[in-house]
Amino acid sequence: MSSAATLTGFARHELRLAWREWLAMMTGGRRRRTRTAVIGLIAFAAIMHLPAWAVIGRFASLQLPVDKSSLIVITATIILAWALMLSQAIESVTRVFYARADLDLIMSSPVKLTNVFSIRIAAIALTVIGMALLFSTPFIDVLLLGGGVRWLSAFGVVIAVGLSAAAFAIAITIVLFRLIGPARTRLVAQVLAAVIGAGFVIALQVAAILSYGTLSRFAVLTSDRFAALTPDADSIVWWPPRAALGDGAVLLLLVSASLLLLGGIMAILSPRFADTAVSASAHAVTSRQGRGFRNFRGGSRQQSLRRKEFLLLRRDPWLMSQTLMQLLYLVPPAVLLWRSFSDSSAAIVLITPVIVMAAGQLAGGLAWLTISGEDAADLVATAPLLPSQVIRAKIEVVLIAIGVIFAPFTAALAFASPLQAAVTAGGVIVATICATAIQFWFRVQAKRSQFRRRQTSSRLATFAEAFSSIGWAATSSLALAIPAAAAISALMTLALIVATWKLSPRRE
Amino acid sequence: MISEHAALIVQGLTKRFDRPAVDALDLTVRAGEFYALVGPNGAGKTTTLRMVAGLLRPDAGAVSIFGIDALRDPVAAKQVMAWVSDEPMIYDKLTPLEYLEFVAGLWGIPPKVSQDSARHLLVSLGLEPHLDERCEGFSKGMRQKVALAGALVHDPRLIILDEPLTGLDAVSARHVKGLLGDRVRAGDTVIMTTHILEVAERMADRIGVIASGRLVAEGTLTELRQQNGHTDTSLEDLFIALVDVEAAAA
Numbered sequence: 001m002s003s004a005a006t007l008t009g010f011a012r013h014e015l016r017l018a019w020r021e022w023l024a025m026m027t028g029g030r031r032r033r034t035r036t037a038v039i040g041l042i043a044f045a046a047i048m049h050l051p052a053w054a055v056i057g058r059f060a061s062l063q064l065p066v067d068k069s070s071l072i073v074i075t076a077t078i079i080l081a082w083a084l085m086l087s088q089a090i091e092s093v094t095r096v097f098y099a100r101a102d103l104d105l106i107m108s109s110p111v112k113l114t115n116v117f118s119i120r121i122a123a124i125a126l127t128v129i130g131m132a133l134l135f136s137t138p139f140i141d142v143l144l145l146g147g148g149v150r151w152l153s154a155f156g157v158v159i160a161v162g163l164s165a166a167a168f169a170i171a172i173t174i175v176l177f178r179l180i181g182p183a184r185t186r187l188v189a190q191v192l193a194a195v196i197g198a199g200f201v202i203a204l205q206v207a208a209i210l211s212y213g214t215l216s217r218f219a220v221l222t223s224d225r226f227a228a229l230t231p232d233a234d235s236i237v238w239w240p241p242r243a244a245l246g247d248g249a250v251l252l253l254l255v256s257a258s259l260l261l262l263g264g265i266m267a268i269l270s271p272r273f274a275d276t277a278v279s280a281s282a283h284a285v286t287s288r289q290g291r292g293f294r295n296f297r298g299g300s301r302q303q304s305l306r307r308k309e310f311l312l313l314r315r316d317p318w319l320m321s322q323t324l325m326q327l328l329y330l331v332p333p334a335v336l337l338w339r340s341f342s343d344s345s346a347a348i349v350l351i352t353p354v355i356v357m358a359a360g361q362l363a364g365g366l367a368w369l370t371i372s373g374e375d376a377a378d379l380v381a382t383a384p385l386l387p388s389q390v391i392r393a394k395i396e397v398v399l400i401a402i403g404v405i406f407a408p409f410t411a412a413l414a415f416a417s418p419l420q421a422a423v424t425a426g427g428v429i430v431a432t433i434c435a436t437a438i439q440f441w442f443r444v445q446a447k448r449s450q451f452r453r454r455q456t457s458s459r460l461a462t463f464a465e466a467f468s469s470i471g472w473a474a475t476s477s478l479a480l481a482i483p484a485a486a487a488i489s490a491l492m493t494l495a496l497i498v499a500t501w502k503l504s505p506r507r508e
Numbered sequence: 509m510i511s512e513h514a515a516l517i518v519q520g521l522t523k524r525f526d527r528p529a530v531d532a533l534d535l536t537v538r539a540g541e542f543y544a545l546v547g548p549n550g551a552g553k554t555t556t557l558r559m560v561a562g563l564l565r566p567d568a569g570a571v572s573i574f575g576i577d578a579l580r581d582p583v584a585a586k587q588v589m590a591w592v593s594d595e596p597m598i599y600d601k602l603t604p605l606e607y608l609e610f611v612a613g614l615w616g617i618p619p620k621v622s623q624d625s626a627r628h629l630l631v632s633l634g635l636e637p638h639l640d641e642r643c644e645g646f647s648k649g650m651r652q653k654v655a656l657a658g659a660l661v662h663d664p665r666l667i668i669l670d671e672p673l674t675g676l677d678a679v680s681a682r683h684v685k686g687l688l689g690d691r692v693r694a695g696d697t698v699i700m701t702t703h704i705l706e707v708a709e710r711m712a713d714r715i716g717v718i719a720s721g722r723l724v725a726e727g728t729l730t731e732l733r734q735q736n737g738h739t740d741t742s743l744e745d746l747f748i749a750l751v752d753v754e755a756a757a758a
Binding site: 292293294295296297298299300301303304305307308311312315316375376377378379380381382383384385386448449 | 561562563583584586587589590591593597598599600601602605606609610611612613614615616618619622623626627639640642655658
């Protein structure tokens with residue numbers, strides 16, 4: 001077989017793997033669900049047109065030339081999309097390095113590794129672009145319907161942004177490998193992915209709070225002060241919005257530049273990709289903790305279990321990045337809280353639902369890791385403890401972790417408003433208990449490394465967990481504003497929890 | 509007489525999945541004995557031992573471990589028993605030392621006792637140079653040794669092992685066999701499934717042959733030979749003959 005044919009075959013193989021991985025994520029690995037997943041996806045895309053219409057429908061009539069304020073808002077939206085794509089691309093690159101499923105096969109095959117890894121880089125770029133197109137299509141459709149075919153160029157901008165995000169992700173990850181070594185790169189890259197994904201919006205919100213006392217990020221973007229700081233309308237900075245608005249020449253330049261960037265990265269870094277992959281797969285051998293023999297700690301059997309769970313949670317790169325992301329989302333409300341001490345703004349009420357929602361979401365993830373993600377299930381099952389004692393110790397870990405993370409926020413809130421602090425604390429407790437209960441009812445024996453796919457094992461549990469957090473966040477918020485409505489919201493959320501319990505496979 | 513000295517008594521043990529996996533099995537293992545359970549793939553060896561270890565609930569039957577009814581009082585039975593599966597289940601993010609500390613804590617062993625035991629095991633199994641490395645980079649053989657150390661750190665009286673030598677190199681296998689031999693000489697009981705008949709032949713005091721969920725033959729190698737009318741045949745030939753007879757009968 002010729003070299004070109006081999007590479008074409010490998011490209012096909014990569015695309016097939018990407019497709020099957022995505023399909024498995026959608027269907028939970030069950031073939032029979034493929035049709036349902038496709039129908040669900042079409043329905044989701046159709047429904048997404050409604051919020052898309054509400055959010056950007058009014059911008060469909062925009063035409064070049066536009067004012068600076070519009071250019072800023074469109075640029076910020078594109079930067080946000082780029083940040084999210086970069087975050088996803090960093091995750092994908094890290095996964096390629098650390099999941100060595102087929103690396104041994106590839107690296108022992110008689111093909112030029114540079115070419116093979118170039119294809120793998122291209123596959124990452126395609127996956128990132130594919131996901132971006134999936135989520136942006138309803139929004140671009142709305143612009144097309146309202147403003148005409150010139151908005152087709154927005155698809156080109158999404159492709160250009162995806163290409164450059166993939167290029168940057170690969171460069172960042174390989175630079176991290178060189179700077180801090182493979183052992184730390186996994187954690188740092190995941191944390192970086194989380195920070196980049198959330199950082200831009202959060203930075204805008206913090207700026208808005210500090211300047212205008214509001215959580216609205218548009219307050220900064222549409223301000224005269226910000227407009228005065230930006231370059232003139234013919235600057236290269238405005239190429240992306242101009243391309244999105246239908247400037248064909250600029251779009252061509254933008255896509256060409258992105259392709260050149262990715263091509264350059266592929267040419268320079270593909271040879272290092274192989275070395276990096278080998279280092280990543282071998283790094284664990286030298287990952288050391290502690291120094292030689294030491295004395296064991298005492299305590300009860302449950303204490304041993306709790307200690308082990310805390311140790312594993314602390315060493316979980318996914319959890320670290322997710323916790324950091326949840327905490328990052330709490331930064332804007334925390335800044336708002338700090339400002340509200342002086343001017344007693346009503347906006348402080350917004351903090352409560354954010355905290356309750358974050359607690360519920362984090363508790364769900366923690367509960368899955370501790371209850372379902374037990375790597376040594378046989379060991380724990382053959383230990384001289386009752387199953388109820390094991391479960392209790394694991395649930396205690398979730399509650400303690402949530403308490404440690406959210407108690408400082410609630411305590412700070414108590415200085416501004418004791419009532420709101422009490423309501424927030426109640427909301428955090430209830431949301432945590434409900435999320436943990438859902439994970440308990442839907443528990444399955446799994447490896448911790450399967451966390452990314454936990455949603456596929458039960459869509460019902462995933463949705464119930466999300467709606468429970470949203471429900472308790474809304475209830476807490478309403479309890480402060482309209483107590484009667486809070487009662488209705490609480491009843492509705494409780495009904496959801498009861499229905500979830502009724503449908504769960506392990507009612508206990 | 510036997511029951512007074514029995515480490516394990518299994519009576520009428522039954523488990524059915526799509527078909528009977530274990531079919532009214534009776535088995536007695538004496539205290540201080542090295543017992544090897546051999547049989548073809550799918551014969552019911554692992555299912556039997558998982559039920560004994562409390563990992564699987566039997567459909568029928570009784571399990572007694574040193575006189576403790578394991579189905580009625582599983583916690584007391586588990587206190588004196590250890591289980592090592594063929595696929596070592598350990599925590600990637602823990603070091604061998606942290607793993608042993610956790611296991612000893614689960615069994616409620618005082619730290620002063622367990623840390624000495626852990627040190628001895630890690631040295632015996634050649635894991636001392638790796639005791640501070642996380643297990644995520646370990647080979648299957650090293651992981652198996654960590655799992656075995658975990659099973660022994662709480663000093664169980666009954667050690668149940670499912671294919672413990674799979675994936676081990678010759679030196680590691682010798683370490684493991686030596687360690688298990690030492691435990692038997694110290695009065696503990698070892699029950700082991702294995703596909704390596706030579707190991708069963710050399711190490712086991714008695715051998716049980718299981719096929720289609722039933723014990724088709726049991727005894728010392730000499731007894732097995734006598735039962736089958738051969739005086740100088742190998743265990744491998746005996747095993748094949750016994751399994752063939754069982755397959756023909758089925």
